[in-house]
Amino acid sequence: MKRLYYLTDTLDSVERIAEALHKEGVSDWNFHVISKDQAGLYRRHIHSANFVQKSDVVRYAERGAMVGFLCSILGSVYVASEQPFGPDMSGMVYFAIFGFVTLFGVWVGGLMGMATENQKIAAYHGEIEAGKHLILIDAKAEEEERVRELMARTYPDAHLLRVGSTLINPFKFARPAV
Structure with a gap:
């Protein structure tokens, strides 16, 4: 899915756009x-963005999972070479190391992401703080052009800022606005 980012000045405009x-x-x-x-x-029954959409919790949790996975490999290599639990160690110990360390990475990454504003939205933080409203519209690829035409024709005061994806890539950094 594509995510279209529009910026508008008033709640009346947001309400009309939502109805359309x-x-x-x-x-x-x-x-x-x-x-x-x-x-x-x-009050106007307009769907506000949720915490996951406003923060970078998913992207940081994905990064934490990758770091945790790499650390779990290193931990397993250490346990296999040093044998701190003796030579007759079960394979379940390696599985437990992988699971615990990887999930710990997800947890730490998620906590870091909770404290971070979504990188795609951070570029518009100043406008939002100034009282403007950022509209996120998720559209299927075949619906994108229809939504863009509707917005351009009916609501020229809503400015298209960028077109992105709803998928979260942990390696991708935010690009400047369109």
């Missing part, structure tokens, strides 16, 4: 708004 997108078949699951005015979104 609902008529076009875009559900609340594919339409999210990041705004400083959370109470206004709630």
Whole structure:
């Protein structure tokens, strides 16, 4: 899926865009708004972005899993070469090392990501803090052009900032806005 990032100035505009997108078949699951005015979104029944979409928890957890996996390989090599538990060690010990260290990496990475703003949204932090509203629209590849045309034709005040993916690549860094 593609994620379209639009920026608009008013909640009235956000509400009109939400209604138009609902008529076009875009559900609340594919339409999210990041705004400083959370109470206004709630009063107007507009779907606000959730914690996972606002933070980098998934990307950092993926990175933590990779670091944990590499550390678990090193730990297993150490245990195999030094045999701290004796020569008659079960294979389950290696499995436990892999599982524990990898999951520990996921946990630590997730904690770091919880404290970090989503890298794709951080570029627009100043606009959001200034009172603007960031609209995230998730569209299938075949629906993307239709959504873009609707937005350009009907809501020229909503500016397309970027087109990205809903998938999270732990190695990819945010590119400047379109």
